[in-house]
Amino acid sequence: MKLLSTPTRRIVAISFFCMLAFQATYFVGVIGCATYTLGADAAGVSALVFLLNVVLVAGNLASGPLIDSAGPRRTLLAVCAATSVLGLAVWLAPVSYPGLVAAAMALGFSFGMSTTAIDAYPRYFSEDAGELARMNSLNQVATGASVVVGPALAGWVTTWAPVQCVFAILALAPLPAVALVWATREELTAARGEGAGCGAGAPGAGGEAPTQDAVPGLFVEGDATPAPDGRAGVRGFLSDAAEGVRLVFGRSELRVLFFIGFLGFFVYGAFDSLESLFYRDVLRVGADWMGWLSAASGVGVVVGSLLVLRIPKQRLSTRLLAAILALVGVGSMIYTGTPIVAVAAVGQVICGIGFGALAPVRTTLTQQRCEPGNVGRVSSVMRMGMNSAGTLPLLVSPALAAAFGPQAVLFGASTLAALIGLAFALRGDE
Structure with a gap:
């Protein structure tokens, strides 16, 4: 498809589908089920939101080393696939408060990891500051669109089906993202690997540790040398x-x-x-x-x-x-x-x-x-x-x-x- 013929366009579409899955199911799905299906009070809803927010930050932190070692493509493939399975499980399982707690925490963790990987993805395709700014800006446009489309789509689902059916969106929305991620290989991975390899400038080869200059615009392995004293x-x-x-x-x-x-x-x-x-x-x-x-x-x-x-x-x-x-x-x-x-x-x-x-x-x-x-x-x-x-x-x-x-x-x-x-x-x- 010409519409998705460039990495930039595919990354923007990936961002949209990942954000759509979250925006459609966080407020209407998790909080909606707690409020309308289970009749939870303010304390119950607050606990769900608090746990989701805490685990979201944990997802942000955990994704950094994984992205640096495996790349954003593999990270997103795993996260999107796991998110789809999560949506299917919550959609089909009986609604219960412990189940919603587990779903909220899993949703927060997957969202934290996916957003961090999407933020890193453009750096693997361009070293030009203008092109990076353009890619990041278009990702923000996709995010804004998902904030409108996601809740509206979830609202439409709940007009003819139980609130729990909103999680079908969480199961289905990541699937196009998986296909798009599969087709979007990092173009600068090879150059990055050479800079961090076992040549004369690599750690362990007797030379200096490679720095950001090895590949302009990208940080490579070894650019942050551990301090002698932890x-x-x-x-x-x-x-x-x-x-x-x-x-x-x-x-x-x-x-x-x-x-x-x-x-x-x-x-x-x-x-x-x-x-x-x-x-x-x-x-x-x-x-x-x-x-x-x-x-x-x-x-x-x-x-x-x-x-x-x-x-x-x-x-x-x-x-x-x-x-x-x-x-x-x-x-x-x-x-x-x-x-x-x-x-x-x-x-x-x-x-x-x-x-x-x-x-x-x-x-x-x-x-x-x-x-x-x-x-x-x-x-x-x-x-x-x-x-x-x-x-x-x-x-x-x-x-x-x-x-x-x-x-x-x-x-x-x-x-x-x-x-x-x-x-x-x-x-x-x-």
Whole structure:
């Protein structure tokens, strides 16, 4: 097929099908089954989401060494095949809470590994920075499309079949990805192998360890020589991590960006465990609406991301970022403020636009406000803040929901985000 005739096109399609499998089954499938089929409360849903998030990070960490040794192609072949088997098993097995726990953890692990492999795949086809940027950008387009199509497809399935049947998508969506991965061999593997082989410059051959220069744009085996003392390596890692924290919290302009990002993802994390209860108990709609409204949010995310491209560079500022956070809060207030589905849909679109704009503006400002030698450590601290923000609400949201109700908690979190965003906006730029 001409449509899939190049590695770039195939990798983009692989990204779409892998993300489609996750987006269609995470919210509507895992959380939907827990809420609608098993009648789980906030604590039960929170536990599922918390375990999935923790194991997802483990999948990210575990996939790195595997990709470096076996390559992204073999890694994705194994992960996609295993994901398809997982979907078939959950689809056909009786629904139970322990089964959903196991499914959520397996789904999180496979998603963590597949996304890391997809991120690495373009580096095996090009050394040109422009081509790599193009491939990565197209992968993001595929991801955005899956956020719209996945929940909408899952919502359609639940209109005529039990919620559990959503896992059929998890079984079927990875199959085209397997075929595409099989046809997409890494073009730079041979050159990489030569650079890491047993020639004069290879480790163990009496020469210097090969470096990144052996294959421009790729790291090869041996480019990171272990420290003579393992304890010194641990101390060095901890020292670098502490330096990143010091850089972020020691400079007010970076500290503000950290807290704006933290609060934005905090609202998103608070929704994960209570949103399905809001659908069931307040909006009083079926599980299919979990898909429809999520798709509406996905449309907003695409719109928000595209709008950022039209903002002049000189207008990118902390004040703009804070205003976007306020927009996320206002959209969430509209989304959770009434029992009317049409109003919730409008709120989802507005909230999606805000989240779609929040991430690229924050990332750009972070890169502009730290030196090139510090951007890695600063970025890692920013990412740590966002990831913890999405997980921390899961520890307290069940108790708050029991005391005040899911809608009150969601609306309160939304209002807080809007007010804090407004406060930062009025404070002005650093």
